[in-house]
Amino acid sequence: MEKIVILDFGSQYTQLIARRVRELNVYCEIHPHNKPPEIDKTVKGVILSGSPFSVRDEKSPKPDLSIYRKKLPLLGVCFGAQYLASSNGGEVLPSSTREYGRANLSFVDNTHPLMKGVSDNSQVWMSHGDTIKKLPENTKIFASTADVEIAGYEFENEDTYAIQFHPEVYHSKDGGTMLKNFIVGVCKCAQDWTxxxxxxxxxxxxxxxxxxxxxxxxxxxxxxxxxxxxxxxxxxxxxxxxxxxxxxxxxxxxxxxxxxxxxxxxxxxxxxxxxxxxxxxxxxxxxxxxxxxxxxxxxxxxxxxxxxxxxxxxxxxxxxxxxxxxxxxxxxxxxxxxxxxxxxxxxxxxxxxxxxxxxxxxxxxxxxxxxxxxxxxxxxxxGRHPFPGPGLAIRILGDITAEKVRILQEVDYIFIEGLKKSNLYDEVWQAGAILLPVQSVGVMGDERTYEQAVALRAVESTDGMTADWCHLPYEFLAKTSNEIINKVKGVNRVVYDISSKPPATIEWE
Incomplete structure (x- = not known):
C-alpha cells in the first residue's frame, strides 16, 4: 500500500495535513521528526509539518533529511519550509510583524507543478513569527504575498518544495489544489485507498x-x-x-x-x-x-x-x-x-x-x-454523535455520584431528543451536556433555589481535531433551557458553550 509520510514537528495542524491527504484517497502516516521512517517502495513522498518552535531556537527540531532529499518528493510547510532554508545556507529572521491569519498571493507562477490551477490573488493562511529573508543557492521562488516575498520556493533539479503558509487549513482557498498537485502530480500516488x-x-x-x-x-x-x-x-x-x-x-x-x-x-x-x-x-x-x-x-x-x-x-x-x-x-x-x-x-x-x-x-x-x-x-x-469512552464521568466536573449521573442523564436526554425533534441532530457533529461544579441562585414560584448549573455543548467538525461551536437557533436554546429547568430536579441554570477547538477542547475534561 503506497503512502505519504508526514514528519511531525509539533504543529497543531499536523493532523489536518493527514486529513487532507486522505481526502484524496491516499494513505498517509504521521511520524515524529526524531524517528523518521526508513524509505521503502511504499513511500511515495514526504511532508514536513509546521511547528511551535522557531528554527532559530537551539532546541528546535533538526532532523537529518538526507535520507529523503533527491530520493523522494519533499514538501516543507511553514516551519518545514524555514528549516529547509536555514539548514541549507539560507537565512531565517524574526518577522518585523508576526504573520498570523489571512493573506493573499500577489505572485503565482501558474506553470509550477505545485501551483497549477491556483488562482491569482488566492487567499492563504499564515501562522509564523519568523520569515525567510535569504534563500539557499539553486532555489527559485514560485509564490509571494505582499508582505512575504518568499511564500513558496523550490530547490532546482530536485522535487523539493517549500511554502511558508498552511495549505491544509480551510482558509487557504486553493490549499487542497496545491496538496493534490504535490501528492498526485509530483508523487504520482494512485488514489486507490478507498x-x-x-x-x-x-x-x-x-x-x-x-x-x-x-x-x-x-x-x-x-x-x-x-x-x-x-x-x-x-x-x-x-x-x-x-x-x-x-x-x-x-x-x-x-x-x-x-x-x-x-x-x-x-x-x-x-x-x-x-x-x-x-x-x-x-x-x-x-x-x-x-x-x-x-x-x-x-x-x-x-x-x-x-x-x-x-x-x-x-x-x-x-x-x-x-x-x-x-x-x-x-x-x-x-x-x-x-x-x-x-x-x-x-x-x-x-x-x-x-x-x-x-x-x-x-x-x-x-x-x-x-x-x-x-x-x-x-x-x-x-450518524450517532461521538460519545467519550469514559462516558458522563468527564462531563460531570468534579467527583461522581449516582445522583449527579441521574441529573446529567436527564439533561442530556432532553437536549439530544430536542435536537432530533427539531431536525438539528444531523447538522451537529457532537453534542452533550456538562454538569458544572457550581450552584447558583434561582427563583421557582415564590421560593429561592440554590441548585446546579449545566452547560450545553454542540460543535461542528469532521474528525474532532478541530471544531467550531454550532450556531443553534435561539428559539431552540430557549425552549431547551426552559424544559431542562422545569423537568430536571436539581438544575436551575443553563448556559451554552461557544468555545471552538482550538483553543478549547470539545469535552471539558
Missing amino acids: PNSFVEETVEGLKEKIGNDKVVLGLSGGVDSTVAAVLLHKAIGKNLYCIFVDNGLLRKNEFESVLKQYEHLGLNVKGVDAKNKFYSALEGEKDPEKKRKAIGKVFIDVFDEESHLIEDVKWLAQGTIYPDVIESVSATGGPSQTIKSHHNVGGLPDYMKLQIVEPLRLLFKDEVRRVGRSMGLNEELL
Missing part, C-alpha cells in the same frame, strides 16, 4: 493475524466499536465475543437500546451490569486524568473477568481510532503536546494475558463512518 479497499485489506490482515483464536471486544454502542466489531466478524465469525458494559455513565436508557440495536447485526453480544464497580472506583475522585485511569482499570478488570468465562480467549479488540492515539501519545511519540489520555489507548496490565487488536487505529472518525457505510451498516447507527 473504504472498500480498506475493508478488504483489513479483513485479510485480521484473518492472518488472528487465525482461529478467540477475540473479546468491548462494545460501547458507538460508531467506532460497532464498525470494529463488524470488521472482526467478517474475518473470524463466531470466534468474536462482544461485551457491552453498563458502567453507570451511559446516556439515559442507552444500555437497553444499544443491546436491541445489535440484535440484527448477528453479533454475539453479552450485556454486563457493572455500575457499582465503576461508582466505587470513582468515589471522591475529582481529577480528570485519575477519573479516566480509574475507569480504564475497571474496564480492564471487567474484561479480564468476563474473558475468563470464555475458553481460550487470546485477544482483546478495541475501537481505538487515530485521534485517540494522537491525543494520547503526542502524535505517535512526537513533540505535539499531549491533551488527554484515553482509557482504551496504551496497552494492558501484565496480569491480563490478552493481545490487543485495533482494526481502526489509523482511521479518522469520518473515515470510520465511510467504512461502515461500505459494509452496509444503517445510517442511524453511523
Whole structure:
C-alpha cells in the first residue's frame, strides 16, 4: 500500500495535513521528526509539518533529511519550509510583524507543478513569527504575498518544495489544489485507498493475524466499536465475543437500546451490569486524568473477568481510532503536546494475558463512518454523535455520584431528543451536556433555589481535531433551557458553550 509520510514537528495542524491527504484517497502516516521512517517502495513522498518552535531556537527540531532529499518528493510547510532554508545556507529572521491569519498571493507562477490551477490573488493562511529573508543557492521562488516575498520556493533539479503558509487549513482557498498537485502530480500516488479497499485489506490482515483464536471486544454502542466489531466478524465469525458494559455513565436508557440495536447485526453480544464497580472506583475522585485511569482499570478488570468465562480467549479488540492515539501519545511519540489520555489507548496490565487488536487505529472518525457505510451498516447507527469512552464521568466536573449521573442523564436526554425533534441532530457533529461544579441562585414560584448549573455543548467538525461551536437557533436554546429547568430536579441554570477547538477542547475534561 503506497503512502505519504508526514514528519511531525509539533504543529497543531499536523493532523489536518493527514486529513487532507486522505481526502484524496491516499494513505498517509504521521511520524515524529526524531524517528523518521526508513524509505521503502511504499513511500511515495514526504511532508514536513509546521511547528511551535522557531528554527532559530537551539532546541528546535533538526532532523537529518538526507535520507529523503533527491530520493523522494519533499514538501516543507511553514516551519518545514524555514528549516529547509536555514539548514541549507539560507537565512531565517524574526518577522518585523508576526504573520498570523489571512493573506493573499500577489505572485503565482501558474506553470509550477505545485501551483497549477491556483488562482491569482488566492487567499492563504499564515501562522509564523519568523520569515525567510535569504534563500539557499539553486532555489527559485514560485509564490509571494505582499508582505512575504518568499511564500513558496523550490530547490532546482530536485522535487523539493517549500511554502511558508498552511495549505491544509480551510482558509487557504486553493490549499487542497496545491496538496493534490504535490501528492498526485509530483508523487504520482494512485488514489486507490478507498473504504472498500480498506475493508478488504483489513479483513485479510485480521484473518492472518488472528487465525482461529478467540477475540473479546468491548462494545460501547458507538460508531467506532460497532464498525470494529463488524470488521472482526467478517474475518473470524463466531470466534468474536462482544461485551457491552453498563458502567453507570451511559446516556439515559442507552444500555437497553444499544443491546436491541445489535440484535440484527448477528453479533454475539453479552450485556454486563457493572455500575457499582465503576461508582466505587470513582468515589471522591475529582481529577480528570485519575477519573479516566480509574475507569480504564475497571474496564480492564471487567474484561479480564468476563474473558475468563470464555475458553481460550487470546485477544482483546478495541475501537481505538487515530485521534485517540494522537491525543494520547503526542502524535505517535512526537513533540505535539499531549491533551488527554484515553482509557482504551496504551496497552494492558501484565496480569491480563490478552493481545490487543485495533482494526481502526489509523482511521479518522469520518473515515470510520465511510467504512461502515461500505459494509452496509444503517445510517442511524453511523450518524450517532461521538460519545467519550469514559462516558458522563468527564462531563460531570468534579467527583461522581449516582445522583449527579441521574441529573446529567436527564439533561442530556432532553437536549439530544430536542435536537432530533427539531431536525438539528444531523447538522451537529457532537453534542452533550456538562454538569458544572457550581450552584447558583434561582427563583421557582415564590421560593429561592440554590441548585446546579449545566452547560450545553454542540460543535461542528469532521474528525474532532478541530471544531467550531454550532450556531443553534435561539428559539431552540430557549425552549431547551426552559424544559431542562422545569423537568430536571436539581438544575436551575443553563448556559451554552461557544468555545471552538482550538483553543478549547470539545469535552471539558
